[in-house]
Structures are given as structure tokens and as C-alpha cells.
Amino acid sequence: MHPPTVEDVARAAGVSRQTVSNVLNAPQRVRPETRQRVEAAIEQLGYRPNRVAQSLRAATSRMIGYRIEPMHPHALGSMHDRLLHALAEAGRAADHHLLLFTADDPLDEVANADALHRAGAIDGVVLYGIQSADPRPAGLRQLRIPFAAFGRTGADDAHPWVDIDNTAGTAAAVDHLVTREHRRIAFLGYPEGVAVGDRRADGWRTALDKHGLLDGSRHLDLRGEDSLATGARLAEALLDHHTPPTAVVAATDTLAAGVLRTVRQRHARLAVVGFDDTPTAGALDLSSVRQPIEAVGHAMIRALLGPGGNEPAGQLLAPELIVRASSALP
Amino acid sequence: MHPPTVEDVARAAGVSRQTVSNVLNAPQRVRPETRQRVEAAIEQLGYRPNRVAQSLRAATSRMIGYRIEPMHPHALGSMHDRLLHALAEAGRAADHHLLLFTADDPLDEVANADALHRAGAIDGVVLYGIQSADPRPAGLRQLRIPFAAFGRTGADDAHPWVDIDNTAGTAAAVDHLVTREHRRIAFLGYPEGVAVGDRRADGWRTALDKHGLLDGSRHLDLRGEDSLATGARLAEALLDHHTPPTAVVAATDTLAAGVLRTVRQRHARLAVVGFDDTPTAGALDLSSVRQPIEAVGHAMIRALLGPGGNEPAGQLLAPELIVRASSALP
DNA sequence: TTGTAGGCGTTATCAC
DNA sequence: GTGATAACGCCTACAA
Numbered sequence: 001m002h003p004p005t006v007e008d009v010a011r012a013a014g015v016s017r018q019t020v021s022n023v024l025n026a027p028q029r030v031r032p033e034t035r036q037r038v039e040a041a042i043e044q045l046g047y048r049p050n051r052v053a054q055s056l057r058a059a060t061s062r063m064i065g066y067r068i069e070p071m072h073p074h075a076l077g078s079m080h081d082r083l084l085h086a087l088a089e090a091g092r093a094a095d096h097h098l099l100l101f102t103a104d105d106p107l108d109e110v111a112n113a114d115a116l117h118r119a120g121a122i123d124g125v126v127l128y129g130i131q132s133a134d135p136r137p138a139g140l141r142q143l144r145i146p147f148a149a150f151g152r153t154g155a156d157d158a159h160p161w162v163d164i165d166n167t168a169g170t171a172a173a174v175d176h177l178v179t180r181e182h183r184r185i186a187f188l189g190y191p192e193g194v195a196v197g198d199r200r201a202d203g204w205r206t207a208l209d210k211h212g213l214l215d216g217s218r219h220l221d222l223r224g225e226d227s228l229a230t231g232a233r234l235a236e237a238l239l240d241h242h243t244p245p246t247a248v249v250a251a252t253d254t255l256a257a258g259v260l261r262t263v264r265q266r267h268a269r270l271a272v273v274g275f276d277d278t279p280t281a282g283a284l285d286l287s288s289v290r291q292p293i294e295a296v297g298h299a300m301i302r303a304l305l306g307p308g309g310n311e312p313a314g315q316l317l318a319p320e321l322i323v324r325a326s327s328a329l330p
Numbered sequence: 331m332h333p334p335t336v337e338d339v340a341r342a343a344g345v346s347r348q349t350v351s352n353v354l355n356a357p358q359r360v361r362p363e364t365r366q367r368v369e370a371a372i373e374q375l376g377y378r379p380n381r382v383a384q385s386l387r388a389a390t391s392r393m394i395g396y397r398i399e400p401m402h403p404h405a406l407g408s409m410h411d412r413l414l415h416a417l418a419e420a421g422r423a424a425d426h427h428l429l430l431f432t433a434d435d436p437l438d439e440v441a442n443a444d445a446l447h448r449a450g451a452i453d454g455v456v457l458y459g460i461q462s463a464d465p466r467p468a469g470l471r472q473l474r475i476p477f478a479a480f481g482r483t484g485a486d487d488a489h490p491w492v493d494i495d496n497t498a499g500t501a502a503a504v505d506h507l508v509t510r511e512h513r514r515i516a517f518l519g520y521p522e523g524v525a526v527g528d529r530r531a532d533g534w535r536t537a538l539d540k541h542g543l544l545d546g547s548r549h550l551d552l553r554g555e556d557s558l559a560t561g562a563r564l565a566e567a568l569l570d571h572h573t574p575p576t577a578v579v580a581a582t583d584t585l586a587a588g589v590l591r592t593v594r595q596r597h598a599r600l601a602v603v604g605f606d607d608t609p610t611a612g613a614l615d616l617s618s619v620r621q622p623i624e625a626v627g628h629a630m631i632r633a634l635l636g637p638g639g640n641e642p643a644g645q646l647l648a649p650e651l652i653v654r655a656s657s658a659l660p
Numbered sequence: 661t662t663g664t665a666g667g668c669g670t671t672a673t674c675a676c
Numbered sequence: 677g678t679g680a681t682a683a684c685g686c687c688t689a690c691a692a
Contacts, residue, residue, distance in 0.1 A: 002389075003448050005685055016663050021687060031661060051449045052385045053685035056668050059332075061382060063429070068418050071411040071609065081401040081410055088398050088430045097451070098430040099393070100418045118333050119381045120669090121427070228613040254613075265594065279401060280610070283558040283584075335669055346679045351671055361677060383669035386684050450685090 004045040013041035024049065055120070063099045064091060064304065065122040067109045069129070079276065079293060080128070083150065086297025087126060093298075094305055096123075106131075110139035117145045124304050126150070130161075132195040146310040148303040150296060154195050160303035161314045162296050166196055169289040169319040170203030173249045173273040176287075176321055178211050180329050182247040182271060185213065186220035186238050188231060188259065189251035197223070200251045200275065220245050224255075231258020239268050246330035247271035253278040256286055260326065272326045287327035290320045334375040343371035354379065385450070393429045394421060394634065395452035397439045399459070409606065409623060410458070413480065416627025417456060423628075424635055426453075436461075440469035447475045454634050456480070460491075462525040476640040478633040480626060484525050490633035491644045492626050496526055499619040499649040500533030503579045503603040506617075506651055508541050510659050512577040512601060515543065516550035516568050518561060518589065519581035527553070530581045530605065550575050554585075561588020569598050576660035577601035583608045586616055590656065602656045617657035620650045 006020045013020065015038060022030050023038040030038075041047075055061045066087065071080070088098050099122055103109035116122045124146035127136055132154040140147045141159060149161040170187070177185050187204040190197025201221065208214040222237060224230035231250065235258060238245055248270060250256035256274030263270050274281055277290035299315050336350045343350065345368060352360050353368040360368075371377075385391045396417065401410070418428050429452055433439035446452045453476065457466055460481035467489050470477045479491040500517070507515050517534040520527025531551065538544040552567060554560035561580065565588060568575055578600060580586035586604030593600050604611050607620035629645050 003450070006687095007685080017685095018663060018687085019661085022662085025687075029661075034661080046448070048445065048448045050386075050685050051451045052382055052391060053450075053668090054687080055382045056380075056386050056670090056684090057686045057688090059668070066430075068415050068428075070415045084414075084430065085398050085400045085432065088432050092432055098398075100396075100414065100428040100430065102415065102418045102422055115378060118376070118378045120333070120383075121381045228610075336671095337669080347669090348671080348679055349677085352678085355671070359677070364677075380669050383684090384671080386668090386686090387670045387672090389684070 003050070004047045005050070006047075009038065009041045009045055009047050012045060013038045059120070061121055061123050062096045063122045064096055064301075065113050065116055065125040066098050066100055067103050067112075067125075067128070068100045079291065082293040083128060083297060086294045087300060089294070090298040090301040094301055096301070096305065098126075106134065106136050107139070110136055110143070113140065113145060113147075114143050117143070124148075124310065126300055126304065130195075132193060146304060148300045148310070150300060152195060152314070157312075157314060159312045160310055162299040162303060162317065163314070164291045164296065164317045164319050166199035166319075167203035167206065169275060169291075169321075170200045170249050170251075171207035172203075172319070172321045173275075173287075173289055174204055174207035174211070176323065177247045177249070177271060177273065177327060178207075178213070180247075180271065180327060182245075182330055183213055184217050184220065184243065184245040184247070186217065186222065186245035186248045187251075188234050188248055188255045189221075189223050190226060191223045197251055204249050216243075217245065226252050226254050228254055228258040228261065231255035232262045233258070235259040235262035235270070236266075239266060239270065245270070247327070248273070250274050252276055253281045253286065253288055256281070256288070256326075257284060260284055260286065269330065271328055271330065273321070274326075277322050281322070281324070285325040287324045288322050290322050292317050292319065333380070334377045335380070336377075339368065339371045339375055339377050342375060343368045389450070391451055391453050392426045393452045394426055394631075395443050395446055395455040396428050396430055397433050397442075397455075397458070398430045409621065412623040413458060413627060416624045417630060419624070420627040420631040424631055426631070426635065428456075436464065436466050437469070440466055440473070443470065443475060443477075444473050447473070454478075454640065456630055456634065460525075462523060476634060478630045478640070480630060482525060482644070487642075487644060489642045490640055492629040492633060492647065493644070494621045494626065494647045494649045496529035496649075497533035497536065499605060499621075499651075500530045500579050500581075501537035502533075502649070502651045503605075503617075503619055504534055504537035504541070506653065507577045507579070507601060507603065507657060508537075508543070510577075510601065510657060512575075512660055513543055514547050514550065514573065514575040514577070516547065516552065516575035516578045517581075518564050518578055518585045519551075519553050520556060521553045527581055534579050546573075547575065556582050556584050558584055558588040558591065561585035562592045563588070565589040565592035565600070566596075569596060569600065575600070577657070578603070580604050582606055583611045583616065583618055586611070586618070586656075587614060590614055590616065599660065601658055601660065603651070604656075607652050611652070611654070615655040617654045618652050620652050622647050622649065 006017045009020045010017045113125045127149040130151035222234045253274035253276045274286050274288040277288040281288040336347045339350045340347045443455045455477040457479040462484040552564045583604035583606045604618040607618040611618040
């Protein structure tokens with residue numbers, strides 16, 4: 001009734017346990033004839049190696065911890081879902097699985113990861129939503145828990161991380177809008193001090209400067225919390241300006257959606273480009289900078305498990321601008 | 331350097347391994363004096379029982395499998411996130427964790443769950459997104475893999491399930507709108523044949539009938555795919571009717587958001603109630619029927635792990651109407 | 661090429 | 677009340 005073990009397979013194939021183990025882990029060491037007999041027995045009994053026993057023996061769980069957060073109340077649909085799927089998919093290829101755990105805050109996350117790690121339940125951890133002054137990297141490093149982070153802190157990160165090139169993303173948005181003959185291009189972003197937000201603002205500023213348009217647009221830089229209401233409100237402010245912009249680069253789709261709301265209400269003309277390419281962007285026909293989350297997932301898993309064992313190297317991935325109707329000519 | 335084991339604790343406390351084990355698993359069997367000494371050693375060494383060894387010994391992984399799907403392309407932000415968090419939280423209380431895996435389709439999901447189960451990596455599975463004729467329950471039952479399902483198939487389900495009372499949800503929406511003096515109340519839903527959609531339509535129909543309003547509204551029943559565009563289009567159709575409704579009950583927030591778009595574009599007056607209470611509902615000031623996902627998570631874990639071992643009992647949970655500005659007087 | 665022995669960390673059983 | 681023994685299923689030496 002219980003699942004078959006190596007023992008059962010061995011008996012069925014008329015060999016010893018070890019030979020079965022060899023067939024699985026060092027096939028070249030076993031005579032083809034014997035191997036086929038063993039393989040037939042494995043097939044017939046439906047044998048699968050017990051991962052728990054493997055883990056105990058190898059002192060390796062092949063599990064990666066991930067803190068699942070309650071959904072961000074304002075976000076239109078975070079990257080969470082996509083990242084989780086990408087990580088699970090990438091992990092599968094490396095024969096690892098994700099183990100979900102909860103935590104009240106970043107410090108609690110480190111504590112819970114430590115407990116799981118010491119209990120042998122996870123080999124390492126993947127960090128999401130890295131903040132400028134994030135306590136988690138230092139905490140995990142001190143506890144010697146392998147990890148990889150999606151995103152960077154403000155400082156130079158001396159641990160494995162993967163990030164998308166936020167600066168390049170907003171720069172691409174600006175380039176695109178310039179091609180479409182826009183000359184006054186605003187930016188809507190996070191309050192200063194949020195690393196991601198600052199990088200996205202940088203891309204906008206740098207690209208405008210490159211096109212010689214910064215002087216005419218420098219004042220069109222508005223910040224606020226990441227919500228639809230804020231996007232709508234800031235858009236009003238932009239449109240009420242005496243030299244209003246003809247286009248806006250928003251730091252998130254949520255802000256961009258707010259802009260679109262105002263634009264429609266006021267029947268204004270204002271091109272918009274968002275960031276993240278959330279499902280909503282498609283629904284609203286919103287041009288948006290898409291993060292290559294699948295690639296991020298693979299890079300994270302590689303950084304965590306890869307050769308050299310969790311080396312402190314960073315990797316920057318290029319986002320891609322998805323052009324839709326919202327970024328038309330002025 | 332390696333984490334301490336019972337052996338280490340035993341040595342430190344001057345007792346045998348067994349006594350340490352007893353302190354942890356049968357404290358009453360050990361003399362208080364000895365217990366305190368052992369507990370001190372545990373504390374001092376920072377000992378944590380190795381879960382892998384426990385699993386091997388107990389033939390129980392304390393892991394629950396969950397298939398992570400790529401995000402639904404049209405959804406505004408699915409229940410996925412919330413459910414995952416709720417399950418993780420509920421699992422934690424029962425000392426279980428979620429293990430994420432991927433699959434190409436429902437059959438593949440069953441196959442992968444089977445592989446993990448046979449490998450001893452998971453004790454059971456939680457099913458999400460149950461369809462009318464879902465092959466998973468039968469498949470898992472045949473493989474004797476414990477599971478609990480969120481949602482019901484069309485037939486009477488002979489397995490553990492948890493569902494929210496969809497019928498009661500839309501009925502509550504209708505009641506609310508009637509209280510607000512609406513008399514012609516439309517329904518926007520999934521195409522017939524989708525179990526969830528049919529139940530939500532039922533609630534609308536039944537409640538209207540109860541209020542004696544069904545005859546005047548029977549024709550105001552429109553169906554389509556779950557997308558913003560569909561919601562907007564169907565709203566146009568409703569408003570163009572020669573006796574247009576003054577209110578709409580939508581089967582999802584996505585459809586409801588589409589309705590709101592049309593309403594705003596046409597400056598029409600039309601009360602709207604959505605379903606799911608997604609983050610977007612809050613942003614749009616949309617009244618919506620909220621699913622008690624946290625309770626669902628707990629009920630699922632209980633159904634899966636509870637006493638009696640995965641008994642085929644169902645549980646229906648009541649949703650709650652969240653009233654916001656979109657359901658004002660006509 | 662194949663088999664034998666031992667141990668990963670835990671706990672249940674059964675003596676003492 | 678405490679401790680020795682054995683077993684969960686696997687794998688890695690080492691011996692034959």
C-alpha cells in the first residue's frame with residue numbers, strides 16, 4: 001500500500017538496493033542489461049525516490065523560501081503573481097520548489113527564514129520588494145542564509161541581486177514619445193528617496209536632457225504615493241499648468257491609470273506611458289514598460305543556486321516598451 | 331558549524347537523546363528538574379528540530395501543494411494573491427507550509443501533484459479555480475491524494491470543498507439596490523454554463539423575484555467574457571435599451587469597471603455593484619461583494635488536515651457587501 | 661560490475 | 677524517569 005522504495009525495486013529486479021541507486025545516480029556504472037531490468041522494475045512499480053529521504057541524506061531540502069505578502073492595497077495587480085510563477089517555473093528546471101511563508105515585517109521575515117533554514121526546510125530565500133534601506137540582506141548574510149534579491153537597495157549591494165534597468169525603461173518611454181513628436185513630457189513618480197522611483201525619474205531626466213528637452217520640462221516632475229487617485233490628481237495639476245505637457249511618463253501603471261481617468265473626464269489630449277505592463281494596462285490600451293519577469297525569475301534562481309554558490313554578483317535586465325494607443329501623437 | 335542536533339543538546343544537558351526528545355514531545359514524562367536543564371541547553375544552543383528528519387520519521391511532509399498559475403490575462407487582480415496569503419497564514423497555524431508547483435493544464439496539475447505526493451514532498455493539495463466539469467477532483471481521489479477545493483463543480487461534490495455563497499452575494503447586492511429605491515436592476519455575467527456565473531445570476535434572479543421586480547427586469551440579463559471591454563460594451567447596450575435599468579449587478583469587478591467607464595463617458599446615471607472587492611474596486615469607489623478569503627483559507631486547511639482526515643464535507647461561507655459610492659440612489 | 665555497511669536526525673518501543 | 681535500540685528511505689564510501 002505504501003509507495004515502493006529502493007528495496008522493493010531491488011527485490012523486483014533481483015539486485016541489491018545499491019544497484020538500483022546506481023541506476024538512478026550513476027547509470028554508466030551499471031551493466032546495460034542489469035540497468036534495463038532495474039528500469040523495468042522502476043517503471044512497473046511506479047517507483048519515485050523519496051525526496052524527504054534524499055534531503056535528509058544530502059542535507060539539502062531543494063526548497064526555496066519566499067515570503068508571501070498580503071496584496072498591496074492600492075496596486076492594480078502587482079508583479080507578485082507573475083514573479084511567483086516565474087520563480088516556480090525556473091525552480092522546477094533546477095528541481096527546486098518554492099516554500100511560502102508569512103511574516104509581519106521585514107525583520108520578522110528574516111527571523112522566520114532563519115527558523116526554516118535552521119530546521120532544514122529551506123536552502124535559501126528569495127527577496128522581493130527591496131527598499132532603499134532594507135534590513136533583510138544584512139540580516140540574512142549575518143545568519144549565513146543564501147539568498148537572492150529582486151531589486152537593489154540604495155547602496156552598492158554586496159549580495160546576489162537581479163534588477164531590471166528602471167532607468168533604461170523610462171528613458172525608452174521618453175525616446176518613444178519624442179519620436180511621436182512630443183516635446184513637453186512630464187514625469188509622475190514616487191516620492192524621492194524610494195530607490196526604484198529615483199531610478200525611473202533618472203531615466204526620464206537623462207533622456208529628456210539627451211534630446212535637449214529638459215529645460216522646457218524640468219518643472220513637470222510630480223511625485224506622490226502610488227495610487228489611482230494620486231495619478232488623477234497630479235494629472236489635473238499638470239493639465240492646469242500654463243504650459244501643460246503633451247505627454248506623461250508614469251512610474252507605475254496605477255499612476256498612469258489615474259492619469260487616463262482625468263484625461264477622459266476632461267476630454268483632454270495627453271499621451272501616457274505606464275510602467276509594469278500590468279493586466280490593466282492591456283485593458284486600458286495603455287502603453288507601458290514591461291518587466292521581463294520570466295527572465296528575472298530564472299536569473300534569481302541561477303543567482304541563488306548557481307555555480308560558485310550564491311556569489312555576490314548583480315544582474316541588470318532590460319525592460320521592454322509595449323506600445324499601445326495611449327501614447328499617440330500630440 | 332552545522333546546526334545542533336538532539337545529540338548535541340543531550341550532551342550539553344548530560345542526558346540521552348531520548349530524554350531530549352521526550353522533553354519536546356512528551357514533557358509530562360520527564361522530571362521537571364531534568365526538563366529545565368534540557369530546555370536550557372536547547373535555548374543555549376539554539377536547537378531546532380530538523381523538519382526533514384521529522385518528515386522522514388513520520389512519513390509526513392507537512393507540506394501542501396498548490397499550483398501557481400500565470401496570472402489571468404484579463405483579471406484586474408485575482409483572488410490568487412489573497413488566497414495564497416490566507417492559505418499560508420492558515421497553514422502556519424497548523425504547522426504546514428505551501429509548496430508551489432506549476433502545471434500546463436488541469437490534467438498536468440494532477441500528474442504533478444501525484445509525482446510530488448509519491449515523492450513524499452506533499453501531504454495533500456489545495457485546488458483553486460474549480461470549473462463546472464473539473465477533472466481534478468476525480469483524478470486526485472482516484473490517486474488517493476488528500477485535497478480540498480475552493481469552489482464547486484456543477485454536480486454534487488463528494489469531496490471536501492469550501493465555497494462562498496455566490497447566490498447570496500448577488501442577492502445581497504439586489505437587496506441593497508432595492509433599498510436604495512432601484513426598481514430596474516440589470517445583471518452582467520459570465521456566459522451560461524460557468525458554475526460560478528450561474529450561481530451569481532441565480533442570486534440576482536431570485537432576489538428580484540422576491541421583490542416582485544423580476545418581470546420588469548428579466549430582459550436585463552446580459553452575458554459575456556470577463557473583461558473590461560465587455561463590461562463597457564454591455565453597459566452601452568443596457569443604456570440604449572428603451573427601458574434602461576437604473577442599476578447593474580456585475581458578476582465581477584472587472585465587468586463593473588467596464589460599466590463605470592461607459593457611465594462616465596456618457597455621463598449617464600447608473601448604479602453599479604461589482605463582485606470580489608478587488609483593490610481596484612476601492613480605487614474606483616465601486617460597491618462590491620467581498621469574498622471572505624481569509625476564512626476560506628482557514629476552512630480549506632481545516633478541511634484538508636482536519637480531524638477525520640479529509641472528509642468529503644462541504645462548507646459555504648457568506649460574502650459581505652461593501653457599500654461605496656457607486657451604488658447611490660437612482 | 662555488484663553488494664555490504666553505516667549514517668543523515670528524529671521518534672516510538674520497550675527495557676531498565 | 678531515563679536510556680538503549682531500531683527504523684523511516686536514501687546515498688556514499690568501501691569491500692568483494
